[in-house]
Amino acid sequence: MGQVPRILSWRNMLVLSLAVNFSLILRILKGGGGNSLDIMAYVSIWPVVSTSLDRTAYNSMWPVVSRTASGTSSLSSSSCNYNEIEEDDDRIINLKLGDPTVYERYWQEMGEMTTMVIPGWQSLSYFSDNNNNLCWFLEPELGKEIVRVHKVVGNAVTQDRFIVVGTGSTQLYQAALYALSPHDDSGPIDVVSAAPFYSSYPLITDCLKSGLYRWGGDAKTYKGEGPYIELVTSPNNPDGFLRHSVVNRSKGILIHDLAYYWPQYTPITSIADHDVMLFTASKSTGHAGMRIGWGLVKDRETARKMTEYIELNTIGVSKDSQLRAAKVLKVVSDSCGRSGNETKTKSFFEHSYDAMSERWKLLRQAAKNSKRFTVPDFTSQRCNFLGKVFESQPAFAWLKCEEGIIDCEKFLREKKKILTKSGKYFGDDQSYVRISMLDRDSNFNIFLSRISSSFNSTL
Amino acid sequence: MGQVPRILSWRNMLVLSLAVNFSLILRILKGGGGNSLDIMAYVSIWPVVSTSLDRTAYNSMWPVVSRTASGTSSLSSSSCNYNEIEEDDDRIINLKLGDPTVYERYWQEMGEMTTMVIPGWQSLSYFSDNNNNLCWFLEPELGKEIVRVHKVVGNAVTQDRFIVVGTGSTQLYQAALYALSPHDDSGPIDVVSAAPFYSSYPLITDCLKSGLYRWGGDAKTYKGEGPYIELVTSPNNPDGFLRHSVVNRSKGILIHDLAYYWPQYTPITSIADHDVMLFTASKSTGHAGMRIGWGLVKDRETARKMTEYIELNTIGVSKDSQLRAAKVLKVVSDSCGRSGNETKTKSFFEHSYDAMSERWKLLRQAAKNSKRFTVPDFTSQRCNFLGKVFESQPAFAWLKCEEGIIDCEKFLREKKKILTKSGKYFGDDQSYVRISMLDRDSNFNIFLSRISSSFNSTL
Numbered sequence: 001m002g003q004v005p006r007i008l009s010w011r012n013m014l015v016l017s018l019a020v021n022f023s024l025i026l027r028i029l030k031g032g033g034g035n036s037l038d039i040m041a042y043v044s045i046w047p048v049v050s051t052s053l054d055r056t057a058y059n060s061m062w063p064v065v066s067r068t069a070s071g072t073s074s075l076s077s078s079s080c081n082y083n084e085i086e087e088d089d090d091r092i093i094n095l096k097l098g099d100p101t102v103y104e105r106y107w108q109e110m111g112e113m114t115t116m117v118i119p120g121w122q123s124l125s126y127f128s129d130n131n132n133n134l135c136w137f138l139e140p141e142l143g144k145e146i147v148r149v150h151k152v153v154g155n156a157v158t159q160d161r162f163i164v165v166g167t168g169s170t171q172l173y174q175a176a177l178y179a180l181s182p183h184d185d186s187g188p189i190d191v192v193s194a195a196p197f198y199s200s201y202p203l204i205t206d207c208l209k210s211g212l213y214r215w216g217g218d219a220k221t222y223k224g225e226g227p228y229i230e231l232v233t234s235p236n237n238p239d240g241f242l243r244h245s246v247v248n249r250s251k252g253i254l255i256h257d258l259a260y261y262w263p264q265y266t267p268i269t270s271i272a273d274h275d276v277m278l279f280t281a282s283k284s285t286g287h288a289g290m291r292i293g294w295g296l297v298k299d300r301e302t303a304r305k306m307t308e309y310i311e312l313n314t315i316g317v318s319k320d321s322q323l324r325a326a327k328v329l330k331v332v333s334d335s336c337g338r339s340g341n342e343t344k345t346k347s348f349f350e351h352s353y354d355a356m357s358e359r360w361k362l363l364r365q366a367a368k369n370s371k372r373f374t375v376p377d378f379t380s381q382r383c384n385f386l387g388k389v390f391e392s393q394p395a396f397a398w399l400k401c402e403e404g405i406i407d408c409e410k411f412l413r414e415k416k417k418i419l420t421k422s423g424k425y426f427g428d429d430q431s432y433v434r435i436s437m438l439d440r441d442s443n444f445n446i447f448l449s450r451i452s453s454s455f456n457s458t459l
Numbered sequence: 460m461g462q463v464p465r466i467l468s469w470r471n472m473l474v475l476s477l478a479v480n481f482s483l484i485l486r487i488l489k490g491g492g493g494n495s496l497d498i499m500a501y502v503s504i505w506p507v508v509s510t511s512l513d514r515t516a517y518n519s520m521w522p523v524v525s526r527t528a529s530g531t532s533s534l535s536s537s538s539c540n541y542n543e544i545e546e547d548d549d550r551i552i553n554l555k556l557g558d559p560t561v562y563e564r565y566w567q568e569m570g571e572m573t574t575m576v577i578p579g580w581q582s583l584s585y586f587s588d589n590n591n592n593l594c595w596f597l598e599p600e601l602g603k604e605i606v607r608v609h610k611v612v613g614n615a616v617t618q619d620r621f622i623v624v625g626t627g628s629t630q631l632y633q634a635a636l637y638a639l640s641p642h643d644d645s646g647p648i649d650v651v652s653a654a655p656f657y658s659s660y661p662l663i664t665d666c667l668k669s670g671l672y673r674w675g676g677d678a679k680t681y682k683g684e685g686p687y688i689e690l691v692t693s694p695n696n697p698d699g700f701l702r703h704s705v706v707n708r709s710k711g712i713l714i715h716d717l718a719y720y721w722p723q724y725t726p727i728t729s730i731a732d733h734d735v736m737l738f739t740a741s742k743s744t745g746h747a748g749m750r751i752g753w754g755l756v757k758d759r760e761t762a763r764k765m766t767e768y769i770e771l772n773t774i775g776v777s778k779d780s781q782l783r784a785a786k787v788l789k790v791v792s793d794s795c796g797r798s799g800n801e802t803k804t805k806s807f808f809e810h811s812y813d814a815m816s817e818r819w820k821l822l823r824q825a826a827k828n829s830k831r832f833t834v835p836d837f838t839s840q841r842c843n844f845l846g847k848v849f850e851s852q853p854a855f856a857w858l859k860c861e862e863g864i865i866d867c868e869k870f871l872r873e874k875k876k877i878l879t880k881s882g883k884y885f886g887d888d889q890s891y892v893r894i895s896m897l898d899r900d901s902n903f904n905i906f907l908s909r910i911s912s913s914f915n916s917t918l
Contacts (some may be wrong), residue, residue, distance in 0.1 A: 013712030031622070099584050101837040109578035114580075120573025120787060121566035123748035125558050126741075167626050167773040174772070178667065200771070207771050208637065282585075289582035289778035291626075312666050313633070318777035319748035320575070328579060334577075379822070 093443050093450070095436040098237075098395055102359075102438045103286025106351050114331050116324045119195045123319035134300065135307045137316030138165045145329035146294050149284075153349070153385050155261050157273040161296040162303035164312055165317050165417045169259055169280035169293030173231075174204060174313070176255045176276050176295065179305035180229055180259040181212035189253075190216030190224050193231035194246045195427030196238050196398070198257070199233060199434075218427050219246045226251060232274075233257040235266045238426050238434035239376055242266065245329060259283045259293075264352035266392040267383035275299060285328050285348070286438075292320040353386060353393075354394025358435050359444060360393040366452045373408075373451070397435040408433045416450045468846035470874045473552070481532035485784045552902050552909070553878040554895040557696075557854055561897045562745025564809050573790050575783045582778035593759065596775030597624045602786035606742075607754050611792045612808070614720050616732040620755040620761035624776050625769055628718055628739035628752030632669040632690075633663060633745050633772070635714045635754065638764035639688055640671035648712075649675030649683050652690035653705045654886030655697050657716070658893075660690060677886050678705045681803050685710060691733075692716040694725045697885050698835055699853025701725065718742045725851040726842035734758060740852060744787050744807070745897075749780040812845060814850040818903060822856055824910045832867075832910070833859045875909045909916050 038381035121206060128139045144164060147158045166172035181189045182322070191205050195218040205215040216222055219230055230252050234243040237260065245254055256274040260266065262284050277296045297303040299450070310316065333349040346354070367375050378392040401408035405429045409422035421431030566573060587598045601624060606617045613663055625631035640648045650664050654677040662675040678689050689711050693702040696719065704713055715733040719725065721743050734756040741747035756762040769775065794806040805813070826834050837851040859878075860867035866889045868881035880892030896903070 097585065099586065101584055104580050104583050107578075107583070110579055112578070114578070116575075116577040118575040118577075118783060119566075119571070120569055120575070120790070121563050124563050124566070124745050125560055126556065126747045127558065148598060167777070171773050204771050205767070208667050209670030211670065286583050288585045288774075291773060291775060291777045309666070312629075312663050313772070314630050314750060315747075316734070318626070318750045318780040320779040320783050321777040324577060324779050363608070404907075 026455070027186065055144045060104075080216075090265045092417045092419060092445065093439075093447050095443070095447060096421045096434075098283070098438050100282060100286035100288050100395075101440045102355055102444075103352065104440065105355075106348060107286070110331060111312050114157055114324075114328050116320075116327055118320055118323065123323070126316055128322075133166045134162055134303055134312055137307075137310070138163060139319060139322040139326060142294075142322045142329075145326045145333065146279075149329045149333050150296075152336050152413065153263060153268060154271055155263075155275055155385070156258065156279070156296055157266045157271055158296060161298060162300060164295040164297055164303050164306045164310070165322060166293045166295065166306075167292045167314055167317050169257065169278045169295075170200070170204065171310060171313065172278050172293050172295045172306065173201075173255070173257070175276070176302075176308035177210075177213045178309040179255050179302045180276070182227065183212065185230040188212055188214040188267045190214060190222070190228040191231065192219040192224075192228055192247060193233065194219040194243065196236070196423065196432070197231070197427050198237045199421065199425035203287040205249040212250055221298065222247050229253045229255060231255050231257060232258070233390060235260040235394055238390050238421075238432075239398035240265070240378065240396065241376070242392070260395055263349045263383055263385045264356050265394055266340040267390060268380040269381050269383070270386045276302065280324050281328070285325075285332055286352075286443075287325065290325055290328075291318065292321050293324040313378065334361070349385065356393040356437065357390070358398075360391075362448055363397055363437075365451070366448055369452060372402055372405070374402060388389075393437075395438050397437055398432060399435050400432050406431060412451075418447055419452060512596070548874075550905065551876045551878060552898075552906050554898060554902070554906060555878045555880045555893075557742070557895045557897050559741060559745035559747050559854075559897040560813065560899045561814055561903075563899065564814075565807060566745070569790065573783075573787050575779075575786055577779055577782065582782070586776055587778070587781075590772070593621055593762055594623045596766075597622060598778060598781040598785060600785040601751075601781045601788075602755075604785045604792065605738075607789045608792050609725070609755075611795050612722065612727060612846070613730055614722075614727045615717065615736055615738070616730055617755060620757060621759060623754040623756055623762050623765045623769070624781060625752045625754065626715065626773055626776050627741065627750045627753075628737045629659070629663065630769060630772065631737050631752050631754045631765065632660075632716070634765035634768040635737070635761075636664065636669075636672045636688065637768040638761045639712050639735070641686065642671065643657065647671055647673040649673060649681070649687040650676040650690065651678040651681045651687055652692065652700065653708060653890070654679040655882065656690070656696070656886050657692055657696045657882035658880065666916065681706050686712065688712045688714060690714050690716060692718075694719040694851060694853055697855050697880075697882075697891075698857035699724070699851050699855065701837070701851070719854055722808045722816050722842055722844045724853055726840040727844045727847060728840050728842070735761065740784050740787070744784075744791055745811075748786055749784055749787075750777070751780050751784040805806055808844065812852075815854075815896065816849070818851075819852040819856075821907055822896075825907055828911065831861055831864070833861060850894075854897050856896055857891060858894050859891050861890075865890060871910075877903070877906055877909060 012191075067286075099146055126137065133140070133143070143163050146163055148160045150156045163173065164175065166175060177191065188211055191201070191213050193201055197218070202215040202217075205213060213229065216224060216228060222228065228247065228249075228251065230247050232243050232245050232246050232254055234256065235241065236243050237257075245252065254275060256272065256277045258272055258277050259280045260283055261268070261272060261279075275298045278293060279296070280293035281290050282293075295303075295306060299305065332348045335345070336349065338345065338347070363375060367373055375397050380389050380391050384387045399408065401411060405411045407422070409420050409430060412418040412420050412433060420433035420435050422430050423434070424430045426432070427435065435447070466880050484915045512524045522574060543812060545717075585596065588595055592599070592602070605622055609617045623631065623634065636650065642696070647670055650672050652660055656677070657834070661674040664672060671826075672688065675683060681687065685708065687706065687708075689701050689704050689706050691704050691713055693715065694700065695702050696716075699719075702709065713734060714729065715736045717731055717736050718739045719742055720727070720738075722732060734757045737752060738755070739752035740749050741752075751782075754765060756765065780783060791807045794804075795808065797804065797806070822834060826832055834856050839848050839850050841848045858867065860870060868879050868889060871877040871879050879892035879894050881889050882893070883889045885891070885893065894906070
């Protein structure tokens, strides 16, 4: 849009605007209520010309989204057709990482509702106007929407908690280690987590050979004396099970990673209430590219030191992404209030619950048919938010190869061109692999098609 | 805008749109070419309703920008009036940090040229579509604009360099330490810089008690044997002088922090060509809130390890801010091509050069009048970019109190309610303070007014 003042004369703009009227008059004559996509196509007349980046994005990323008669998402029907898809045998399917592109469809269907507009003169300062908030770089609007979404979902206590925003929950994990480790000369504190644990924890913890903390391994076999930090990831990455601390000693300090404690992945059975709870937009709304996470922290001094770490590490967190995250969370909370029969639209969590539910149904069917691999079974529980009983349907499948397949990762990579992460990186053995359940329909469908045949044909 | 489909009927939108036509017709009848602010006010009809955040931003931040007849910035004329301003004796002026809000005025005058529009479904992925770039999370558009702006300004070599994007140059500094430190058992490598050095370097280097590196103090007095890392900040923070490495030993590894090597601060006398060069949007364009920095790195393995650190530390860098930074840098480079008599508009660097030049002229005059404090003198050099000879006009003033003022920071804080950073934090003595020259006109003018009287009246 930098060029608009020079490219577009006022007469050009009048012609554009009259064209807009004409389309509106036609629409009214047709009595069209339209859906959000139509409105996007209309309203985006201005944003689209505003930047070549945006235009590229529209051209390259805007899909033709088919809709059912009810106007609900077509994701379900489309992802059912995994056995009818055009298979491309040479294509490598990478399900190593939890890239949450499964959510693109929902945000595409929401159209302009979450379009972010940031003027060039906004957010130049390092500081946020947040009334002397302890976390001086937290955008107040984001703080407000974080509290609201947790109240709507009922998955975490926010009252009397300090909010610390981070560049993803990965930075917040390091901020928590900095805040909770003793800074005297007592040497590094051990950091432990029950295997299978998130494969990045050991790498992040030890990458700088810190004198404050060090990786202590599997919490289940931890024998160390004195203070320690235990990481509790619930639901767990990689296996999806709900967890509690396993080292029950008086000197334990707990960090709860609740990145996956959302109703699309697991029943919300209680309001989490722990000293340090970490969440991230990457896995809650799917906006991994924003790099926004937040910590809910009970103790003021812990929150102050976490803020201090983020100040030293990156002098705060992107204002642009904080403002965008606030807008996305607002739309998520609004959608929960609006969903139901009267609107015929699903809330974000209903939509994403359905997507995960269907993928797990298909994966379990494939496992049952092949008998050569298994996935975990979860007990059904009632979700206070969705008001129904269901089993966990995690963001990752912790898949175990059976009957003579010793190295499951190697088997899937060499025989079926599917990239996964071996169990050995999670403190477990290589008969296991972690598989992302959050990829786009096209990749997930090819994955299903290949494993449905692979275990029957290849061995 | 989340509510638009429900709040605005198609008839409402037609009425809105017809009103827009009417204003356009009136403007055309008046023959108004308008300026970018008028266009902003017009085009922003859609963006403004799109979110309460945007509306708040418009109301609270959109200033009445007076313009000279030529249509150039009014910053000069406005900031001349420091002795006519309404002084508020109780107001504390905080010039401790280099918050670059002086640039707000320019970006306000650019209006919608740098307005960023990001659809809610964009950039969900952790990854950037960057053709297997070594830095896998670098947005290609940002990479392109980084190369372009350095070519336009001529301040750094980009050919055969790897670009590593970071969450500000602070993260890139740590990435460089991670990449350049030995990872064997040889123990932490010393990191040194000539005093006065940036006060955050020691804190960042030692905050995690890393076994890879440790702060080694003033490079001028460094006596250590074996390998070391020397930080060369040029122009230097806090004193603004151009620098070269001072420890001339064979085992030295250099990191060049070139955050201030831009023509508004110092003459661009040569194209910087070093192994590791760090830059940041905060000080080049003033967008500190974006938290975007970049490294130009000669060695592939160093760039790979810097990328590895950022992956471990924050799993990449905000896509939103990268896309916004690309747009801002594009406008900066475009403005350099467009500036001159034929357009009557200043380029970004001409505008910001004028702003800094005037502030330094006023500060030197105040110093001369009072005789109670001094600021550094710089030798004049020819700037290859601006094509004229001038003295450095740094982002910070390294102010020295004279005649019996032992603690300069205490004096300014207690006597004149001006917060500055004491020389003792920069490895120097407390007769010095660092003062930001990048604050808004209103604060800078009050600062000038107070110090012009303070040194004459208070002692």
